[in-house]
Amino acid sequence: MEPSILVIALVCGFLCSRVGLPSLIGYLAAGFALYALGFADSQLPLLKQLSDLGVLLLLFAIGLKLDLRSLAKAQVWGGASAHLLISLLVFVPFLKILGYLGLSQLAALETWQMLLLAFALGFSSTVFAVKILEDKGEMGSLYGQIAIGVLVMQDVFAVVFMTISKGEWPSVWALALFLIPLCKPLIYRLLDHMERGDLLVLFGLVMALVLGANLFEAVGIKPDLGALLMGVLLANHPRSSELAKSLFELKELLLVAFFLTVGLNGLPSSQDLTLSVLLLLLLPFKTLLFFWLFTRFKLRARTSLLASLSLTNFSEFGLIVASVATYKGWLPPEFVVVLAIALSMSFLIAAPLNRYSEVMYQVWQPIWHRWQSSELSRDDQPIDLGKPKFIILGMGRIGGGAYDELVQRYGECVVGIDHKPELVQMHRDLGRNVIQGDAVDTDFWHKITPHSATELVLLAMPHHHGNLTALDQLKQSSYTGKVAAIVQYESEVEPLKEQGVEAIYNVFEAAGAGFAEHVAYELMPEHRTQDYVCPSQTNLCDDSNDKVESAKS
Template identity: 30%
Template sequence: MHGVFFDLTIIICLAAILAIIFRMLKQPAILAYILTGIILGPLGLYAIENHESLTSLSEIGITLLLFMLGLELKLGELRSVGKVALITGVGQIVFTSVIGFGLAILLGIEPVAALYLCIALTFSSTIVIVKLLSDKKDLSSLYGKISVGFLLVQDFFAIIALILLSSLSNGGGEMPGLLEIVLILLKAAALFLLTVFLSNIFFPRLVHVLAHSQEVLFLVSLALAFGLSAFASSDFIGFSIEIGGFLAGLALANSIESTQIVARIRSLRDFFIVIFFVLLGMNLVFTDAVAVLPVAILLSLFVLLGNPFIVMVLLGLLGYRKRTSFLAGLTVAQISEFSLIVIFLGNRIGHVPDSVVSTVTLVGIITFTLSTYAIMNGDRLYTLLQVALGVFEKSKPSERTLGNAGEMKNHIIVVGAHRVGRTLINALGNHKDRLVVADFNPDLTSQLDADGYTVVFGDIADPSIQEAARISYASVVLSTMPDFEDNIILTRSVKNQNPKAKVIITAQYEEDVADLYRAGADYVARPYELAGKSLARLLKKDDPSVFDPLRERDLRKYQLQIST
């Protein structure tokens, strides 16, 4: 018998070897981790004995993944997509479950098992999608925010479904009543409102005080993530650790130190989330796989094509452009780890036969694999299909420009109006007549429109938004947005349509700089480096009083009265 350390060593070493091979083959790392689990579990290359301990470690990865998602989303940004996320999430659940149930009946599956199967086909993996969007650096994009929004809606309904199904396995077979369901909704509302209150009043001040010690800040951030996750998943609340981790991140998102917290936690998250994906592969079941393969392929096609179709129709009806609808649709082209839990639960209480368990397992492998490729190559797929996708876009989409660049030429386009972007826009206020601002945050764009700026609302990676901003006629295109993939697309588009235009991009990470230059950027700015150089120039003047007028300017700006 060996300990958890030995089991963990085997997992990490095998996952590292496969990750290197997959990287050489330019394949997503997630697939390497799931394959590690399949090799160790279903294929039986090595017998893992400390499964319970490893499960606990994987839950740490889930908590940190959703904690970082909450840190990077911000409450204001969540509000901007809340309505569409709720409508799309509920609509997709209803249509997928109804169609999935009918399809299961047509395939000869018994009604009770068909009910479990349609539930399993309905929900997509928030954890997988957040990891993929994070790897693509697309979490801050419009479609990324919408996707995360309706996936969280799915998670909420998944919790309710799991509670209902779990009640059947507790011996009595009685479904919980309306009062219990109402209580769940009230708990959810109370927990969310408490998070909103603390994120505005208490946590920003606490974090600011703790920021003087990075070690203490890191430890307290982890304590909040784990504590709220444990509280949310307790018997008293009854939610999942995912919801708790997300709310913990949301609580700290308004603090100015949130970026520093993200930077310190990222590596820790990446380590523990590897264990989650390995265990996901280990839990797959392959009984009678050959016999159920045709049914599994048919159901996989429904998930891969049907779910995105439903989301694209819903977003199209809500007025979103075809690119946003398509990329968001790709994020529901797989089942989730919750799907496996539901099927295993049904099998344990005798409602689901082994053949359906094997079917869902194969559907999971097929959809996890193919949807990963689809999401990571979403922009290429969109380029190939954009003409056909026109049927999903209204003639006058509401994801529209608040104004457009009209007949402007030799203008300056600023992409991104948050923090760095807003500072830049304010500095260029005297050139308002030749400035075009592009952003997909409705609150920011509405404010800028009211201030008299020419504003284009939408995702700049969308060709129609680029046309509205008239990148073909701009003299300078300057992007302050953090999304690496969109910056690459924007740079290439500008250089293809308008080679003479100067393209200036801000890079969030050092490793992105070379790729942006290769894409054609004329200059890649790193905000922290620029800030350091600016301070160095002031210090070189060897006159401490040079900071006095800068200080007075800030005191006037923030209406502060501080005695010296």
């Protein structure tokens, strides 16, 4: 691969990140710059292969985080299906009007060809939405799960189309794929014994690319579907999150190749550029239609808006659909370039919209709430916390440990909150009082009323941005008690202190100190005095009415 490709991609990505845009916008610009410098997609087969691998790993990662039950929700399968059907009914007349107005590319198309083009424009970008949600740390939020579910449904529609477009049925051996779930216990056992690091990464690649993509392609089914389904197969394994994290950096690097190849499709003519810009007029319709459908399915206004904005773009799968249609002779080849430009510009529009989505919701809150249903979905119901003394936001390993310690010291006066339904259910099965809720959701704080009995809120979410957002919402509520928070890096301490956090716990530094203290207590007799107190046994907070004697050796 030409070294200049890496340099140009790095420079463009860095410049975009410096001005507050996602780096993927820079990679798209780098692709167009490379084409202008004389590079072409056909001259860089390795880049195309890396791009395909990136998309496959993305779908595999989505599968690892996907709860199939979420696809059964009416707002997911119903919203995705209804949106695509209504979009086809609106987009085709829109394209016909543009043809009548003198756009020669569209004037030459027949109705069934416009239907194909409308089908390609109806999808939203899985790559973009997942990247935005991951950057915001909101993949597990309700609106993030709804958006991902809709995208998976759209991807399935695209895969079905591309399978049918081949003009041949899958091999009879495709029926053997139904035997794969029978191998689940063996696959799970293998994952149990995979060490962290290179072995875990290789295991993920084998699952995604060999048992997933290549196996499905060998029997005449699109490899994309195979990668997605292999991820779904592993989603319930306790190490699925660890596997996803091990593949994260590799997936991100390979997706750079994907965005470069989008730009390498070619530079548009003036007519192509005009058509691409006019196609952007469809984006507000896509957003408002999603918002209307989600609110009709009884989601709150905020959930509906943020999920809709995540889907406000055109899709790489739409580009693939257009490429297949061009290869079959169903569409003129210039439409691949038109859609590539429209896709790139839709990302430029969607990036700031998603960055300031919360501001948009707050500023025009009365307008959004006007469309909210009076009867809300069970997942979006108001939350009754009761009268807890301690609230823990984020019930991962640290939150769970803090919960047990507080219950042991102060009794059943603790409530935990987490946005992941499977994690909430696990804690409930263990007898803990844990409620499902998204602490970075501004409406979450409107759905609850902090009780005067609450004295301490612990911010134990893994993402610093999430803790800061929750802290900001907490300050705007009627809560007047103390706040403690965890951090992973020293640079995260000062912003929390400035916001009034009284106690900050650095998980990495404290782990080392705690380990040394524990060893000293266990192995060094001079520490075993009447006055020595193990750090893990000290009070997390002080309460004049409920003080507990420190444990003595």
